Amino acid sequence: MIQEIQPNFKVKGQRFSSEELKRLFNELVENSLAVWLDANTIEIAPNQTDGQNGQD
DSSP states (O other): OOSOOOTTOEETTEEOOHHHHHHHHHHHHHTTSEEEEETTEEEEOOSOSSOOOOOO
16 A cells, blocks of 8 residues: 655656656546545555455
8 A cells, every 4th residue: 555655656667756656546546446545545456357355
C-alpha cells in the first residue's frame, strides 16, 4: 500500500513526478485495476479475472 508518494519515485529507472504518479494511479482505478482505500492509499487489484476479492 502506498502511504506517501516520493517525488523521486522510480520505476525501472524511469523517474516520475508525484503529479505523474497521481495520474497513473487514477488511470489504474478508472480501468478497474486498482481501488483507492482512502485519500492516500491505493490497492492494486490482484491478477484475477473471476471477480473474486483476493485479499491476503
